[in-house]
Amino acid sequence: MLQQVQLYDDQLDFEENKAKGPFGDYANTSERYKNSGEPQYDFFGTPVYSPFGIAAGPLPTTQFIDAALAKGFDIVTLKSVRTDIFPLNAYPQVRPVICDGDVSTDPDFTVKVADAYTERLAVSNSFGIPSVTPSEWQPFLRDSKALLQKGQALLTAFQGTAHGKGKDDFVQDHVRGIELIRQTGADAVIEINLSCPNEGEAVLACFDTDITERIVKAVREANPDLKFIIKLAYFSDHEQLKDLVKRVGNIVDGFSAINTMATTVEDENGKEVFPGRPKAGVSGAPIKWAGLEMTRLLKQYRDELGYDYKIVSMGGVLTPDDFNEYLEAGADTVMSVSGAMWNPQLAAQIKATLQ
Template sequence: MKTNSTYNIGLSYDENYERGPEFSGTLPELAEINRGLPAYSFFGKKLNSPLGVPAGPLLNSAYIKLYADLGFDVLTYKTVRTLRIPVHPFPNVLAVATSPEQMMPRGAKPELICLPDDSSPLEQLSITNSFGMPSRDPQTWQEDVAKARAAIHEGQMLVVSVVGTVKAGGTLQELAEDFALAGEWAKQAGAEAVEANFSCPNVQSGEGSLYQSPEAVGIIAAAMRKRLGSTPLILKMGFLDDDNLTHEVVSAAVRGGANALAAINTIPANVRTPEGVQALPGNGRLSSGICGAAIKPAGQAMVKRLLETRRALGISSSDLTIIGVGGVMTAPDALEYLEFGVDGVQSGTGAMWNPYLAQEFKQLYAKVDSTVSAR
């Protein structure tokens, strides 16, 4: 089922933030859609299901509340910082013409053409996601995170995504401390788990590629663990196609105290209009992160690599949770990820254009064999 997105792509980010999500449908009865689901726990907490929304679509507590009411059970508050950062210029979201073959990272960035609208079938919809990790000031987002925590239901979990800010002349340790401070503030505001965004391709500074550096992964995770105490720590990863580097990154994450890895984030591509002009205005925005249907094979390839690495290193799922993200547009897509062995699955673009995805997933998930259910 495809509807208009709950995020109005014809309005600016700030307008969407202030107006809240667009939804005029009927909310499901949560008790009804949660009945008969396999038992599931996430970081030791009993949840209704393993389906969540990653960092991105849920701008503030109004979006968290809607998606909690719609039955998504792991709700990730969009990435925040220790200081206010403005959003990239409008537009931020454009539909693009692409394919899974184009979006499997193989060297040079794909060259894509934007479409006039988002009318593609849901199973084919791919979009730019070019915001630049904006953030309200800490007092504003902390107060709003508290509202978000109050809005979720039994059997659901609030995750807050954070990122450190690269400063001119700053050191890796200083960046790690900024990540850690953001994480601590998120915890104080009500986050039940904190996600560190290591992989946003829509920034020109270094915080968007940290997942490629075992040293950075280990140092930042350790700094965050020190401030977070026992609060679960998730690291959001991009695509890696090197097995040795993946082993080093996973080992560093575990040594640093991370509890989970979520993959993938968006995949960068150059986006132009049909006339060949840069589609998104502003310096450094020829390239944008792409999400949606076309990145599913890349997402699945990455989680398979992470699962194989976890097995090879002798790490249990209880010590390192793997969360599959990327191209989850339909309920069968979510189940596919779970069949690979991931411990959780999340949908961004699919959840935006089909708010009933959680309900559809739970109808399918209730019928699966317990060996397919996430652990």
């Protein structure tokens, strides 16, 4: 049985986690993982000690970033920020689920909430990607960047907001957001999330190829020198994915995939677990198949189209074997969220296999 509370305590509200966390072994930052020698891997121009990190989500404050770096995660992603304050979904926001097989893309697919986190980790979350104001998150970006040592890199994640004022406004929200991030001097690489299953839009931004292309082109036009990647959901329509890659794959510096998979989550009596939100994003072991499939497709299309974007892969990386499976599938960098949240030793275990 896994230790139930590590980075995050799901019995507490997200705001309380932010204020009091991280928890478990992550709370101990006095003993720090020691890298040695020279960093041998590249993360968008920054030399890093391993092509492995923590993806967007569980690192909302500088304390969490520091805890992840202390445990040997060399690439850490700051939780997605927005151009303005955005509300948090009501408690609860994170729960374990029972899913012995794989999550399917069938819209009626349902999983039951579980009592505890198990070795074959399956997690559901429903935050709604909250954000504080830029004047609050800009210092967080600056302070987090200041923590980086040799061989470590930061990925700053951005979430666009549809204000209900049409597509032009949505595109401009991305341009503004990138400008706000760049004001902090966070110059490494930015991830634009186009795949949030909790955003409340009828169609995920990444499934609307026209809006994706418009966002990518507008951000590139305003920032010719910027390194940025876009985060995708799992695409069951391979032709649609190929068309998207063809249209933006030579403008972005990379793709990250996948986000959680939207699934109905209920209790043993068939009742909602997340009030007012029958569906939540499922992550961990049951979505690994989808992350691997996307990695293989992104590699195949890169080869076919002669592009040179990077592939940042995630979805169900719980062990060094999972990490290696992703590298073999074509990932340039591998990330974990669920695995990293409940196993503080994951980076150290993976780095032991790289030596």
